[in-house]
Every structure is written in structure tokens, then in C-alpha cells.
Amino acid sequence: MEWYLIAIYLHLLALVLWIGHMLFWVTAGGTISKRFLSEETREVVLQLRDEFGQIGWPSLLVLVLTGVFILYQRGFRLDSIPSNPFTTMLGAKLSLVALMIVFQCFVGPKWPILGWVNLCVALGIIGISVVLVRPF
């Protein structure tokens, strides 16, 4: 039970840091920095963001490892996946996770407009997770 709770904590920690960083910058931080800060402050803030904001890969690694462990603890095995609404939702979540990994590998911050798409996918994953964890 303890390892299960620790894995959930690490999973959530990686999630809040990665998605929190993304959510903050895509929805508010980026716009405020570009439109409302003086040139001097904007330069410093954006430089520090690029320098310390590279948390995507480490977070993704923690999310995948802890996610696999949590599923294993819940009794999931690749050779016997039951067919029920839970596994259907889980399949949808894992497909979106795969989409985010593809984004992280091939797109990254090159096309800012896709940042919104990536964020929507992340919010979809969180929404599905809420439904999976709170089944009432």
C-alpha cells in the first residue's frame, strides 16, 4: 500500500510540475510576458523560462514509470486485459499520452500554436483520470 501511495504521489508530482508549467505559460504567463511587461523584464523572464523550464522529458519519464507501476499494482497484466468501461477509458487515456509523447519528441516548442493543442490533450488526460479515480 505504501509503495502504491508513493507511486501515486510521484505520478501526481510529475503531472502538476509538467502540466502546471505548460498551463501557466500557454494560458497566461506567455501572453502577459509578451504584451504587458517592459522590454527589460520580458527579456529576463523569458530567458529564465528557457533556462529552467526544461522539465518535459524528466516528468514524462516519471509519469510513464509510475503509471506502469500503478497499473501493475491494480492488477493489470498485458496478457489478460478485461473488456469493461474502465479499460475503455484507460485506453483513451493511454492514446492521448502517446499523442503527447509524439508531440514532445517531434514538435516541442517549435510551433507555438500546437502548444494549445498539446495543452488540450493534457487537460483531456486529466479529465479522464478524474473519471477513472472517482467512479461515482
Place this chain on the structure above:
Amino acid sequence: MLSYYRLIVYAHILAAIFFTGYLLFWVTTVGPIGKRLDRIRGARIIDEMRLKFSGLGWSALAVLVLTGSYLTSHRIGGFGELLSWQFFSTSFGQLLGVKLFLVLVLLIHEMFIGAKAAVVRIGFTCALLVVGLSVLIVRNPGLAF
């Protein structure tokens, strides 16, 4: 599948994620600014950041407090329980008590956001502890109250 309760949980989690991202922003900027820039220039930049960004932190905290109040009331069956010492003698009550104390620290911390790198680090640590306590409160079926 969609319910009012789940929507409130979703809003609470999103606000918590946004607030953590906001604190991460402060942790990764205030410390380096203090170290790299001279005192007057650093203070000017941090003052401007506080003016332009702190509204985001307060908004996220407002959503967290409102949705958190609803979820707590839903879980324990009203706020009356929070007034009894007996409630805080249970394992659930103790965890909730520590979480509420840390939330109070976060609210006070928000008034001084950006003042010092150490203050920002304390706020960030509190936020991560609150996430940990929430895991224990939500995902621990053995918790008694």
C-alpha cells in the same frame, strides 16, 4: 459519467495544477534574478513581475478555496464537523487539519510573493506537501473519520 461533483473535482485539480505552475515560475525566476542582477535592477524587475502576475495566483487560490470547501463539505457532510475537536482526533481529521494549515500558509505566502527567494521556496514546498496530503486523503481507503 459527467456529474456536478466530478466537475468540481476537475476544477479543483486544474486550479491546483495552474497554481503549482505559477509557483514553479516564481521559484525559477526570483532566485536567479537575485543572484545574477544587481540589487536595484533585480528589485525593479521583481516588483513589475509581482504587479503583473500576482493576480493569477490569487485567482487560482480563490478557485481552490471555493471548490475545496465544497469537496470537504461533500466528504464530511457539512462544515459543522470542522468545529469539533473530536473530528481532528481522527486520522482523516488530522490529515485535513495539516492540509488546511498549509493552505493558510499559502494564502499568507501569496501576500509576500516574490519578496525573497526563500519565501517563494517555502510556498512551493507547501504546495507540493498539499498535493501529497491530498493523495493520502483521497486515495487511502483505510482512513477513518
